[in-house]
Amino acid sequence: MQTQIYVGLSSQLALRQQLDVLANNIANVNTVGFRGEAVLFDSHLEKTHDRQSVSYVVDKFSYTDRKAGAFRETGNPLDVAVRGEGWLQVQTGNGARLTRDGRLHLNPAGTLVNHAGYEVLGTGGAPIEIPEDAGTLQIMKDGTIGDGERVFGRIEIVQAADEGALAHEAGGLYAGGGAVTPAEGIELMQGTLELSNVNAVLAMTQLIDISAAYQRAQTLVEGGDETARNAIRTIGRIE
């Protein structure tokens, strides 16, 4: 009897989850190298006592949209964008992490770091040191970094064995993609940044969809409530 209400409720819970994920995407619409998340829903079949099946909504998993964001030219020599399915690697306190956020900096020691101060890894996992008297830095398509006369190192572009398993961490970092190997044919573009891949128009329509679906589920719950009330009233009436 109460099934109708619970089906509606399961849908509403899932939609709230989806709204949270969408809210995070929209909040990060201007975050460099950000990749949006989406939630995948599934139906959970339940057999009722009269051998009919009822399907509830469950949120199975969230996944990262792996489409590349738009590229934007900034002219800043320490901005790089990865063209193709490759990643930059940074060394955090918890081990190496992958990122698409190419806003690089130099720390006081002259080491190439990302915006959070984590060292950017070069070939063989070694950090890249830039001498103090270096001229304007040039970063080649293969990641080689120099000042036109000397070469200081090469930023390693890598691929993860299992990209689907990559988990988001704060600061645009990803972890848990399995073994990491140097990527072939993936290029770096200097003076360019990869913008967030969140599509504003799509996000807005999703927002409308969620809102409308929530209302529909609400009607379902209210309908169930109505039926139950009527049943109690009708059955309970003593002629």
Added chain:
Amino acid sequence: MRALSIAATGMMAQQTNVEVISNNIANMNTTAFQRARAEFTDLFYETERRQGAESTDAGNIIPAGIQIGLGVKTTAVRRVALQGSLMETGNTFDLALQGPGYFMIDLPNGETAYTRAGAFQKSPEGQLVTPDGFVLQPGIAIPENAIDVTVNQSGQVFATVPDQVEPVNVGQIQVAVFANEIGLDALGDNLFAETTASGAPVVGVPSDDGFGKIRHKFLESSNVNSVQEITDLISAQRAYEMNSKVIETADQMSSTATNMR
């Protein structure tokens, strides 16, 4: 409802963005002003269902879990240390730096500040000073009777005095470079101070390797690009609106729940 607070972080970030853009636009005509850029990163993620966990006792692995991000934060407002275009002014004491480097300025409290704004003037004592009267280091003594002063690309200052054919060398301007110049602390009035993030200054002669050239009778314009600022402003405003829509939707959904019997 998390969506409310997530969208709030988005609105706050875009507000910072607009503040940074408005400061850039306000300083569009400030000598040697370097535009700033608000940098954002995503906040923490809440894991509701962890990928890699076993879903059954037969060892089936969940391939992807549920991760919900908690919004966005501003990590840095970074100065973009790109060369501004050089503008000829014809003023005898206008100096522009083409390439890396900062002029060193003596502050009244004895500390040294750094600037790229080379709009200097002559003090009554014949020293080169900033518009606020702070003295350029190392000190330069321009003779009182000097008719003309020229500064060459390497920072050597020559004064032409009456009755002498050859201009007299009256000093050498030095400039400082930093390992990480965007780590300098902006003091206002076009001045910067050294920090642990910038590293210690390396002082040298202009035009040497790794140091910029001095352009006499030029000033460096700000590196603000009006078209870029306006497009940034548009995108910041739209992002702000989008976040407010999320709040509206979350609010509607909450009120639906409240009105449930």
